[in-house]
Amino acid sequence: MYTQCPECLTVYKLEAELLVHACGCVRCSHCDVVFNALGTLAEQLPPEPFTRLAEHALDREPPTAEVAVFRPRPAAEVASDGLEASPLVEDDIADAETGEDFSQLTFTPRFAKRKRRSWHTAAWASVCTVLILGLGAQLAWAKRDVLIADATIGPILETGCAMIGCHLPLVSDPSRLRLLARDVEQHPSVTDGLLITASVRNDASFAQPYPVVTIVLSDASGRRLAMRRFQPEDYVGDASARSRGLASGVTTAMVFEVQDPGQRAVAFAFSFE
Structure with a gap:
C-alpha cells in the first residue's frame, strides 16, 4: 500500500x-x-x-x-446450583436474540486450501517420466545378454516377445553346450576325406547361436597333425535355422567334412567358441 x-x-x-x-x-x-x-x-x-x-x-x-467467518464461544459460566451451564444452549439463545444463524458456517484454515497444479508441473512430470523410461531402456539394452541369460528374467522376456511378435537376440555361452556323442568314418564319396559327426545339446535356459567348432586331429603321442575351425555356415546350410539358433534343451547333429591327414591320425577333439 x-x-x-x-x-x-x-x-x-x-x-x-x-x-x-x-x-x-x-x-x-x-x-x-x-x-x-x-x-x-x-x-x-x-x-x-x-x-x-x-x-x-x-x-x-x-x-x-457483513461477511462473518468466525465468532469465539463465550466462556462457560457456573450456574447458581454449582453446575456448569451448557454453552450450546447459550449460543442458541444468543443467535435467536441477534437473528443470525451460524449453524452452517464453516471455517477453513489457509493451509488447508489446495493449490491447483499448473500445466507446467504436469508437463515437467511427463518429461521426467519419459527420460527415466528412456534411461531404463538404454540400460536394459546394454545389459541384454545378462538379462536374457538370467534364469528368472529370461523366460519372462521370451514370453513377452512371443506375445508382441518380436525375437530376442541370441546369447552365446559355449560352456553350456554339451558334446553327447562323436564319430569319425571314411567319407563315402571322397577318397581322401573323413566324415566327422557330433551330437550336441544346449543345456542353457535360452537359445544360443550355432558355435564356431574347432576340430583337432592328433597322433598317438598327442602331437597335433591338423586343425580346422568351422563357422556356422560351414556346417548349417539353412540360413533360417542359423538365425533361430540352438533352442534351450535341444539336441542337434553336426556333420563335418575334413581331409584325411593319413594313418597317423588316431585321435580327434572338439571345442566350441
Whole structure:
C-alpha cells in the first residue's frame, strides 16, 4: 500500500501493521509532519508522472462488516446450583436474540486450501517420466545378454516377445553346450576325406547361436597333425535355422567334412567358441 505526505508530497510504501500503532497516523521522515495515512491510502500507484494521490474522505459513515467467518464461544459460566451451564444452549439463545444463524458456517484454515497444479508441473512430470523410461531402456539394452541369460528374467522376456511378435537376440555361452556323442568314418564319396559327426545339446535356459567348432586331429603321442575351425555356415546350410539358433534343451547333429591327414591320425577333439 502507498500513502502521500500532504506537506512535502513524498510518497511512502507502507505495510498494514504500521498503521495499527497510531490509528493510521504516521510521521513523514522528510518534513517531520504527522498526518493520517488513510487519507491517501492506495493499493497501486497511478501512472507516472503524477503529483498527488487521490484523497479519501475520512468523515463518512463507517461501513458495515457483513461477511462473518468466525465468532469465539463465550466462556462457560457456573450456574447458581454449582453446575456448569451448557454453552450450546447459550449460543442458541444468543443467535435467536441477534437473528443470525451460524449453524452452517464453516471455517477453513489457509493451509488447508489446495493449490491447483499448473500445466507446467504436469508437463515437467511427463518429461521426467519419459527420460527415466528412456534411461531404463538404454540400460536394459546394454545389459541384454545378462538379462536374457538370467534364469528368472529370461523366460519372462521370451514370453513377452512371443506375445508382441518380436525375437530376442541370441546369447552365446559355449560352456553350456554339451558334446553327447562323436564319430569319425571314411567319407563315402571322397577318397581322401573323413566324415566327422557330433551330437550336441544346449543345456542353457535360452537359445544360443550355432558355435564356431574347432576340430583337432592328433597322433598317438598327442602331437597335433591338423586343425580346422568351422563357422556356422560351414556346417548349417539353412540360413533360417542359423538365425533361430540352438533352442534351450535341444539336441542337434553336426556333420563335418575334413581331409584325411593319413594313418597317423588316431585321435580327434572338439571345442566350441
